[in-house]
Amino acid sequence: MSEMTDPTLLQRLGLRLLRLLLLLLPGAILILFWQWASGRLIATLYVSKPTDIAARFYEMFASGEIQPHIMITLQELVLGYCIGVGVGVVAGYLLGRSPRAAAIFEPYVMAFYGIPKIALAPLFIIWFGIGLWSKVALAATMVFFLVFYNVYVGVRNVDRELLNLARIMGAGESQLTRHVYFPAAAPFVIMGMRMAIPYSVIGVIVGEFTSSVKGLGLFINQASSTYDPAGVFAGIALLLMFIVVANAVAGQLEKRLLRWRPAINTERSEI
Structure with a gap:
């Protein structure tokens, strides 16, 4: 056969x-x-038809109107996300490894975490201008706290008996990091990274709404101010595509980093 x-x-x-x-x-x-x-229960002025949105979507790409906005927003998202994840992982790991430092700095981190990040947008514009870096800073700030707390919790929850056993067997700090802390905290890191994806988008779009030269946030804002609901929904659809693609990439990364975990057989589960 x-x-x-x-x-x-x-x-x-x-x-x-x-x-x-x-x-x-x-x-x-x-x-x-x-x-x-659309047009029967609610006016198309407020909620455009999906066919009109598809037509507007095609028009945006055919005219080249949307490409510069996409490139700017993508740069801001990638830079803000990577910076936030990198700093969050390092800070969470270092604070998780040092109970004394955690006792000193955790209240300050909690205080800064409680500040509405949207309120920081005008401050970042004053510091970095209306260009790319103010949006990167806002997105990185929103990503940082989510990743930081997940990594911090993951490191603090490492089995102490496993650590003591590894030390008895002669493991150094680098070996503990690579073979004990990283595998134990990896699920928390991935969870923080996946949770941070939509927040990085929020940070960038809020920054572009506040003040921007180009970007999807500016495009959506302009479409709203000119009563172009099809353009607004087309811009939102692009943002949703960003999130879906980023989640798919994070899912593949999770499979690679956590391949040591036993796989769950979903083929026989009920649908």
């Missing part, structure tokens, strides 16, 4: 196809209802 006619393989493909259809079904129903309701 050939591989393509293997009943087990066909069953797995059928289950995957069924899961994909179940995943897409609510979205398809929502879009169909939206198309029907």
Whole structure:
């Protein structure tokens, strides 16, 4: 029997196809209802039709109107996210490894964490101007606290008996970091990174709403001020694409970093 006619393989493909259809079904129903309701239950001035949004989407790319905004927002997102994750991982690890330092600095971190990050946008614009770096700073700040606390908790929760056993066997600090702390804290790191993705988008868009030369936030703001709901929804759809792609990349990274964990067999689970 050939591989393509293997009943087990066909069953797995059928289950995957069924899961994909179940995943897409609510979205398809929502879009169909939206198309029907727009103009009937609510004026298209407030909620544009999906077909109008698709047409506006095509127009934006065909005219080259949206590409400069996408490039600026992507740069801000990538820089802000990477800086926030990097600083959050280092700070969370160092504070988690040092109980004395944690006792001193944790209250200050908590105090800064309680500040609404949106309130920092005008301050960052004063410091860094209306260009790219004020948005990067705001996004990095929002990402930092989420990653920091997840890494901090992950490091603090490492099994002390495992640490003592590793030290008895002669493990140095670098070996403890690589073979004990990192594997134990990796799920917390990944969780913080995934949670921070939408917050980095929020930080960038809020910064662009406040003051910007280019960017998707500026595009959405201008579309709103000119009563262009199709443009607003098209810009929001682009932001959703960013989040979906970033989550997919984070999911692949999670599989690589946590490949030592036993895999959960989902093929036999009920749908």
